Amino acid sequence: MSKPATIRDVAAAAGVSIAVVSRVLNEGTGPVAPATRQRVMKAMEELSYRPRTAARELKSGPTTTLGLLLADVTNPFFARLADAVVREARSRGVQVILMTTQEDARLEEDALDTLAARRVGGVIATPTSTNAKSWQRLIELDTNIVFVDRYVEGVSRADLVSIDNDRSAREATEHLLDLGHTRIGFISGPLSTTTGRARTDGHLASLAERGLPADPSLLRNIPFRGDQGADATGSLLSLDQPPTAIIVANTAQVAASVRRIRQSSVRVPDDLSLIVFDDNPWTELYTPSLTIMRQPTVLMASHSVDLALQRIGDDSDPRTVVIEAEFVVRSSTGAVR
Amino acid sequence: MSKPATIRDVAAAAGVSIAVVSRVLNEGTGPVAPATRQRVMKAMEELSYRPRTAARELKSGPTTTLGLLLADVTNPFFARLADAVVREARSRGVQVILMTTQEDARLEEDALDTLAARRVGGVIATPTSTNAKSWQRLIELDTNIVFVDRYVEGVSRADLVSIDNDRSAREATEHLLDLGHTRIGFISGPLSTTTGRARTDGHLASLAERGLPADPSLLRNIPFRGDQGADATGSLLSLDQPPTAIIVANTAQVAASVRRIRQSSVRVPDDLSLIVFDDNPWTELYTPSLTIMRQPTVLMASHSVDLALQRIGDDSDPRTVVIEAEFVVRSSTGAVR
DNA sequence: CTCTAAAGTGTAACCGATTCCATTTTGTTC
DNA sequence: GAACAAAATGGAATCGGTTACACTTTAGAG
Numbered sequence: 262m263s264k265p266a267t268i269r270d271v272a273a274a275a276g277v278s279i280a281v282v283s284r285v286l287n288e289g290t291g292p293v294a295p296a297t298r299q300r301v302m303k304a305m306e307e308l309s310y311r312p313r314t315a316a317r318e319l320k321s322g323p324t325t326t327l328g329l330l331l332a333d334v335t336n337p338f339f340a341r342l343a344d345a346v347v348r349e350a351r352s353r354g355v356q357v358i359l360m361t362t363q364e365d366a367r368l369e370e371d372a373l374d375t376l377a378a379r380r381v382g383g384v385i386a387t388p389t390s391t392n393a394k395s396w397q398r399l400i401e402l403d404t405n406i407v408f409v410d411r412y413v414e415g416v417s418r419a420d421l422v423s424i425d426n427d428r429s430a431r432e433a434t435e436h437l438l439d440l441g442h443t444r445i446g447f448i449s450g451p452l453s454t455t456t457g458r459a460r461t462d463g464h465l466a467s468l469a470e471r472g473l474p475a476d477p478s479l480l481r482n483i484p485f486r487g488d489q490g491a492d493a494t495g496s497l498l499s500l501d502q503p504p505t506a507i508i509v510a511n512t513a514q515v516a517a518s519v520r521r522i523r524q525s526s527v528r529v530p531d532d533l534s535l536i537v538f539d540d541n542p543w544t545e546l547y548t549p550s551l552t553i554m555r556q557p558t559v560l561m562a563s564h565s566v567d568l569a570l571q572r573i574g575d576d577s578d579p580r581t582v583v584i585e586a587e588f589v590v591r592s593s594t595g596a597v598r
Numbered sequence: 599m600s601k602p603a604t605i606r607d608v609a610a611a612a613g614v615s616i617a618v619v620s621r622v623l624n625e626g627t628g629p630v631a632p633a634t635r636q637r638v639m640k641a642m643e644e645l646s647y648r649p650r651t652a653a654r655e656l657k658s659g660p661t662t663t664l665g666l667l668l669a670d671v672t673n674p675f676f677a678r679l680a681d682a683v684v685r686e687a688r689s690r691g692v693q694v695i696l697m698t699t700q701e702d703a704r705l706e707e708d709a710l711d712t713l714a715a716r717r718v719g720g721v722i723a724t725p726t727s728t729n730a731k732s733w734q735r736l737i738e739l740d741t742n743i744v745f746v747d748r749y750v751e752g753v754s755r756a757d758l759v760s761i762d763n764d765r766s767a768r769e770a771t772e773h774l775l776d777l778g779h780t781r782i783g784f785i786s787g788p789l790s791t792t793t794g795r796a797r798t799d800g801h802l803a804s805l806a807e808r809g810l811p812a813d814p815s816l817l818r819n820i821p822f823r824g825d826q827g828a829d830a831t832g833s834l835l836s837l838d839q840p841p842t843a844i845i846v847a848n849t850a851q852v853a854a855s856v857r858r859i860r861q862s863s864v865r866v867p868d869d870l871s872l873i874v875f876d877d878n879p880w881t882e883l884y885t886p887s888l889t890i891m892r893q894p895t896v897l898m899a900s901h902s903v904d905l906a907l908q909r910i911g912d913d914s915d916p917r918t919v920v921i922e923a924e925f926v927v928r929s930s931t932g933a934v935r
Numbered sequence: 936c937t938c939t940a941a942a943g944t945g946t947a948a949c950c951g952a953t954t955c956c957a958t959t960t961t962g963t964t965c
Numbered sequence: 966g967a968a969c970a971a972a973a974t975g976g977a978a979t980c981g982g983t984t985a986c987a988c989t990t991t992a993g994a995g
Contacts, residue, residue, distance in 0.1 A: 265739055277945085283984080314712075317983075320984080334671065343696070
């Protein structure tokens with residue numbers, strides 16, 4: 262088990278210089294006689310030679326690695342995104358370094374540091390922090406940033422891939438309004454996040470359009486981490502005038518929220534209509550099957566990878582890709598009694 | 599937006615040599631006068647200097663990176679595993695490169711190649727291929743391999759972290775036998791995988807112990823990818839003498855299987871008792887809540903990372919860590935009618 | 936059979952860190 | 966204040982590739 266072969270070993274074995282080996286390695290870098298190429302390839306084979314990525318990256322920046330910075334892979338939405346990003350990247354010969362932030366600004370900063378040290382070609386991220394500075398620093402290192410789902414305000418030159426959060430919240434709300442609901446509970450992420458804010462805004466705008474008053478006691482802006490979805494749901498159900506419908510627009514809290522409803526005596530959809538933002542396989546299997554707002558993860562992933570790689574060495578303006586969310590009506594929503 | 603600072607820039611700014619800067623960077627490498635250290639740190643700060651990982655790795659192998667090679671991050675079991683591994687690794691200052699194989703041997707080989715080129719310190723993997731050669735090659739490059747969940751036979755010097763698959767299948771089977779079931783459908787992974795085989799063996803052994811004949815028509819060994827769980831389940835239900843209980847020991851096919859049952863007229867647990875291998879939040883929310891065999895992902899992840907890092911530069915014998923699975927009885931299993 | 940352009944190959948300088956070893960500075964002890 | 970050990974620092978090699986440039990061959994044109 263001697264030391265792994267280097268380019269010099271290969272060169273020696275093939276009786277050529279390292280420059281030639283390098284040219285064989287990187288097709289198109291320069292001419293190599295067919296016969297020579299054969300010999301070199303044979304030598305590489307015999308020595309089971311693999312060029313070291315570290316050495317390559319040292320010379321020219323690593324266009325070959327992407328950072329993927331997610332809040333929480335346990336959340337099915339992010340998991341699907343991760344899967345899709347890895348596949349998409351793979352098909353282009355790019356590797357993905359996965360990091361998670363646990364929605365913690367400090368962890369996020371650390372991760373950005375690491376990514377900066379690696380000089381990754383691009384970063385695809387669902388940002389947590391409001392701290393634009395770290396992001397800006399990464400951008401100044403010529404790293405492409407693509408925000409997915411959420412974004413950080415004040416960060417210039419970052420791309421964005423997202424559904425139209427405002428509109429999707431409206432759509433969900435209007436569906437309920439059409440069914441006659443007027444008291445609608447709305448659970449979403451913190452107002453410090455762009456998704457939390459946009460969805461809440463959309464919801465409220467929708468109510469306003471129909472001339473309905475906005476009742477603040479029906480709004481719940483809760484963190485993504487933890488289990489507050491249960492409490493939030495519980496407190497909505499135990500209001501003096503409980504809502505006749507709830508929209509859970511906080512993907513991470515859907516399970517907790519549903520669990521709380523299931524524990525209560527409230528029946529869906531008879532007593533309560535329910536819409537959740539999520540698209541995992543179990544929402545359909547739940548009884549009753551849940552009406553959902555689906556984010557097309559595969560599409561989002563492919564756009565993200567596109568942007569992250571495309572803009573490498575490119576100085577064009579940052580772009581925003583808005584993807585249409587799919588509203589799927591199933592059995593958890595019904596006319597108000 | 600000039601070029602990022604290098605160690606030489608820092609050295610120049612602080613009025614010292616690069617050797618000193620390096621020593622400041624890697625505490626404990628050598629003595630540095632406190633005053634000097636201050637100056638260097640200040641210079642690093644002002645230039646917002648980040649040492650390049652590629653350069654570091656070039657000199658001394660990258661103990662600082664782990665490869666995580668999973669079949670499919672979409673599967674909640676793997677997603678949880680990924681999350682836990684990333685967190686565990688993070689807490690030790692180690693980064694994780696995530697790759698997925700889609701249960702495809704060719705993709706797996708590619709990934710192993712990439713990992714070899716990176717000379718990662720260790721690889722944590724749920725292997726797909728039977729192809730021991732690629733794995734062995736990686737090991738010969740001094741890479742630690744830790745198999746999780748499944749393993750590849752014939753690969754020496756690889757660690758293993760797994761539940762006792764044989765035993766967990768027995769436990770599930772015995773639970774059903776105790777409830778009086780004698781015709782039990784058993785859906786698991788391909789017999790080419792160690793988990794598929796061990797679980798099937800355990801199940802059959804359990805039957806044999808009670809003197810029950812093994813009916814091959816009740817066994818379904820199906821791939822992890824795709825949707826065959828639905829067909830397998832359907833075909834079990836439509837047997838002349840359908841089983842009164844089904845164990846889905848193929849984590850990836852649980853949702854498909856459950857969907858098929860839900861579509862049928864069969865009622866759980868009245869007509870059919872159901873046990874699934876999985877521990878995602880929705881199994882409890884399903885109606886009826888599902889009796890499950892839970893794999894403790896966090897524990898598995900922490901052991902895996904432990905092993906992957908611990909054995910770096912270590913020549914001790916490969917180790918196997920067996921973790922106890924948790925059997926949780928809920929409402930989907932009942933006495934046979 | 937020259938002449939010249941193109942093809943093929945090799946040399947050596949990088950990339951940005953780490954690290955061995957030699958050298959200089961500092962601090963103790965008689 | 967000389968002698969010597971310990972602490973602090975710097976010079977230069979090294980890791981394993983890529984690549985600019987110079988050099989040698991080959992081939993086609995005149």
